[in-house]
Every structure is written in structure tokens, then in C-alpha cells.
Amino acid sequence: MKINLTDEIKKILLNSIEKNIRQGNFHIKDVPEIILLTPKNKTYGDLSTNIAMQLSRELRLKPLDIANFIVNDLDIQDTIIDKVKIAGPGFINLWLKENWLYQTLNEIREKGDDYGKVDLGKREKVQVEFVSVNPTGPLHVGHGKCAAVGDALCNILKAAGYEVEKEYYINDQGRQIDLLGQSVQARYNNLLGEKMEFPVDGYKGEYIVDIAKEVIDKFQDKYKGRDDQESREFFKEFTLRKILEGIKKDLKDFGVEFDVWFSERSLYEQNKLQEVMELLKQRGFLYKKEGAFWLKTTVFGDEKDRVVIRENDIPTYFASDIVYHQNKYQRGFDKVIDIWGADHHGYIKRMKAAIQALGYPEDFLEVLIVQFVTLIREGKEVGMSTRGGEFVTLRDLVREVGKDVARYFFLMRSYDSHTEFDLDVAKSQSMENPVYYIQYAYARICSIIKKAKESGIRIDKGEKVNLQLLNKEEEFELIKKLSSLKEVIKKVALTWKPHLLTTYLYDLASSFHRYYTVHRVITDDKELTKARLILIDCTRIVLFNTLKILGISAPERM
RNA sequence: GUCCCCGUAGCUCAAUAGGACAGAGCGACAGACUUCUAAUCUGUAGGUUGUGCGUUCGAUUCGCGCCGGGGACACCA
DSSP states (O other): OOOOHHHHHHHHHHHHHHHHHHTTSOOOSOOOOOOEEOOSSGGGOSEEEOHHHHHHHHHTSOHHHHHHHHHHTOOOTTSSEEEEEEETTTEEEEEEOTHHHHHHHHHHHHHGGGTTOOOSSTTOEEEEEOOOOOTTSOOBHHHHHHHHHHHHHHHHHHHTTOEEEEEEEEOOSSHHHHHHHHHHHHHHHHHTTOOOOOOTTOOOOHHHHHHHHHHHHHHTTTTTTOOSHHHHHHHHHHHHHHHHHHHHHHHHHTTOOOSEEEEHHHHHHTTHHHHHHHHHHHTTOEEEETTEEEEOGGGGTOSSOEEEEOTTSOBOHHHHHHHHHHHHHHTTOSEEEEEEEGGGGGGHHHHHHHHHHTTOOGGGEEEEEEOOEEEEETTEEOOOOSTTSOOOBHHHHHHHHOHHHHHHHHHSSOTTSOEEEEHHHHHOOSTTOHHHHHHHHHHHHHHHHHHHHHTTOOOOTTOOOOGGGOOSHHHHHHHHHHHTHHHHHHHHHHHTOTHHHHHHHHHHHHHHHHHHHHOOSSOSOHHHHHHHHHHHHHHHHHHHHHHHHHTOOOOSOO
């Protein structure tokens, strides 16, 4: 395999720096990682590095002098580098030979679906747990945002060479679940004309009545007027299963499929709780006070210690989570990422404390907090209170705007800022809608390729096409965008910011639209036509691969 | 009261691990179809990055204080 372009350039720069060290110009031991960036302004070259400024502090020399030393000893003969210039406070700007761009096109043609994959993760095992909504009701739009972010992040990590597992943790036991069953049971009895008091904190949503009706359809009055152990159990299990099915379906329709659905109950079946408590006690982080067991989370920076086993012997939710995270560790993951809604952020400290109390490294667990979503319709906020019963479910949203648009809107902004989801923009099939803008670029390309085929233009697999004919400014622009995909994937995999990929996608579509307006692909010039067809086909491939990672479809016609 | 997130163009948001003149879209204004899809493209206007200090060659980015918005602070889940 060929050496990576950026690695090659870094090596050339490094050689010069090391030469200067040997000559006694630079007095340092270790050279920091050289960072190559693509300048915003093209008058600053194709690539640029700020290494001279980075070294300035340690060398106690002016950045400009350092840059001069480096450039003077730079050996760019027979390399991909065409020209070097020092600019501004000490940037070293590099211009590359045009050839590198054509190499990119060949690489895309060769790799196809695999273009964009990089080996950053080295098969490291990462688990991402997201959504994990209590199965007490349907998913709402906020959960959709978590789902979109988690799913996209997983896909990106996979593309970056990590081994990724997507997991959904099901809180299928506890008071909430009991309450859920009782709510349906009460509705069921009421529907059959039987008196039964609705639980005080019961679930009042319409979906509870629907489930009760379903029970009637299937079992008629079999459970009418009963309030024994068996009937309670029945309603609990039936409801739980119904709601979980609904959640699974909603997520599937949203394009999200999990590798593992992990049941909280299974932790207790294995009697792991005892074991973990024993371990924590041994390690000296568990103590008894006022009849309850507490974990010394304050040792690790939490504001107060937390109860794990209540006075009444019932373990808290936190206890389950500790056992659950131990289980994650024991499954052999190198890193575990939890994606939580903003209302759970207070839990981070105690969870990370628990990780450490168990004896695991603090950064074994990373938690991403996804901020809320506000729906806007006709310029006004749509109320979403769960209590009042009137809230917008993910299913409703997908039905209204479609899966592609919903996912894109959740992914186009940084997950840690509030999302303002404008339903009118999302529904408009116009230029206001970035999703259509991107998909339109893809459809346009497909349309051109189809037309070329129809007029008998063919390019065989191994055929050599003169790519040098691609020499227009818009063509260079476009190819540069195509070539930066791998850097973007790396960046996102390191920073966990999927929205950077969305931005990239939009930029790429934009470069193509501009190109399309200025130049014709299919012309009388056979050679040029072929070269341009290759260019747009490469664009198609990159658009496709990126859309796929984000979970958005790529329609060939619009 | 304590802790977390946010504050950037009229609006919604970006800004690559501290880098060059802070960028997009929408909205406003002015233009471009005899063309492979005008769901497109081009141009103009729009900013003391909430505020005051500090760190340094350099701060939207890091630190501290203040102002404003949101959220979290249970032997609830």
C-alpha cells in the first residue's frame, strides 16, 4: 500500500527539523506532532503547518526564524510538494503538484464503497450505549436526536477502524414498570365497566388505553376484576413487551438498529448485585448509614455520597448502573461511551466515581450529553409536555418530515447545543431544506451518468483516462473536497462530533452544484467527457459513502 | 445556594487539538435557464464573537470574575 499523502509530507518536514537539530540550530529532544491544515484561503496554498509557531516557545526563537530554518533545509526534490512559502507570523504554506489530485480520483475509483475508511482505531473495541429510554412509553423527538447522534457516531467510528457495538439498555424492572402494568390494568378494567382505581402516579397517555384495548381483543374478560399476583404480572409483561416492540419498530423505521438489547433484569437474575457490593465493600468504598448502603463517591469528586441499597433493602437505580457498567468492563471493551439526555447530566460524576471505585480507569467511560430539542411550527414553539399527554413522538415526526430530514436536522448541529427544529423548513421541498440540496446533487450526478450511458459513452474498469484534462478551478476545488473526506472522518472519530461530517457533506454538495452550473460534463470532446464523468462519479461515490454513514438515503431521481 | 451546558450577522448555527481577513444557510436587495434536473448558481449588504481582566508570538477557542438563557441537584426512574 502506498504511503499516505499527509504522512509523506509530514516526513519531509520532520527530516528538515531533525537536520536542524543535528546542526545545532534547534535545541530540542522531541519534535511534537506536525499538524497539517487546509487553509481557508487558497492563497495560502494547498496545505499549511504551524509547526514553527509551536516550536517557538520551547526553542525561544521567533517563529519566523524557525520557519526559515525549516524551509532552507527542506528537500522537496522529486516529492509531491511543488512550492513552499512562509507567510504571516510563521506559517509554512505548501503547494502540491497537481498530480496528487488525480491520485485521489484513482484512489476513489479503486476503493469505491470503502473510500473514506481509515485505520485510526486499530480494531479497538468501543461500545456505545444510547437512547436506552425506559420502556414506559413511546419515543419522543428528543430521543430521536440521541438515536441519530449515537448511530452516526457509531458508523463514523466503524469507518475509522474501531470495532463498535451499539447497545440499548432496557430498564425493565422497578417501580416504574410496576406502575406501568397497573396503569394498563386499570384502563382494562375501566373499559370493561369494572371499577378499579387508577394508580396515583400512573401513566395517563392514550397509548395505555390502546394497549388495554389490545388485551381485550386478545383475552376478552379473562382478567376482569382480578387484582392478584398473576394478573398483575400478566399486565406488566404484556405492556412491557408491547412498548418495547413499539420502540424497536420506531427506531428501525428511523434507521437505527442495535447490536444488543440489554435487560436490567438479567443483571439480577445472575445475582451480580451481591458480588459487586461485596467488591465495593472490600475496596473500602461502601458503608452503612441510617440503614442504607452508601457509595463513597465523594472520594472521586462527587458532591455527596450516594445510596445504592435503600433502607428497605431495595437497590437504587444507581446500583443497577454500577453492576451494568461492571458488566460492560468485563465484556472486554476498551472504551465505553454513554449518550444521555441533558436531564441526566447530574449523573456523570457519580457514574465516573463508581467506575473508579470498581478499580477501572476513569476514562473507561465517557458520557456525551445531548441537549434538548425544541419543535417550531409556524414560528412558534410546539408544546411537548409528557404529563399533559400532548407530545410529539418520534414516530409522528418521521411520518411528518421523513426519516432522512429528521436525521439530518438532528445531525447538522453540534449535539451539545439546543436544537431548534423548524417543521416548516423541514417539510419544504425547496432550497431552504439542506437535505434536498444534498440529495439533489446526488440525483443530478446519477442523471448525467444515465444520460452518458444512453448515448453510448462507456468507461471500462481498467481504462486509462487522461485526468490531466481536469484543470478548471472548480474541478480542483471539487477534487480537494473529495480528498479531504478521510481527514474529516479522523477528526470526527477523535472529537466525537458528527455534525462536522454533515457540514462536510453540505460543502461537497455545494462544490458540485457550483461546478455543474459552470461546466458541462457531456460534450463533443470525448476525452474530456470521460475525464469529467470520472470526476462526477467519484463525487457520487463520496456523497453516497457519507450519506450512508449519516444514515440518510441517496435517491437516484428526485 | 452548588454544579453542568449555552451566549458569534436580523434569525438558525459553523469555525478543523490556540492559528492567517470569524464563515454558511435563511431572510433583504440585485442578477443568471435555447444547457446533463433552476430543489441550482453569481453578486451586495449585514460583526467591538454578552462583558471585564488574565495566560502568549497569537484567544470565538484556555483561566478567573460579572451579566443573561437553559438544565441538574432524592433512600425517583
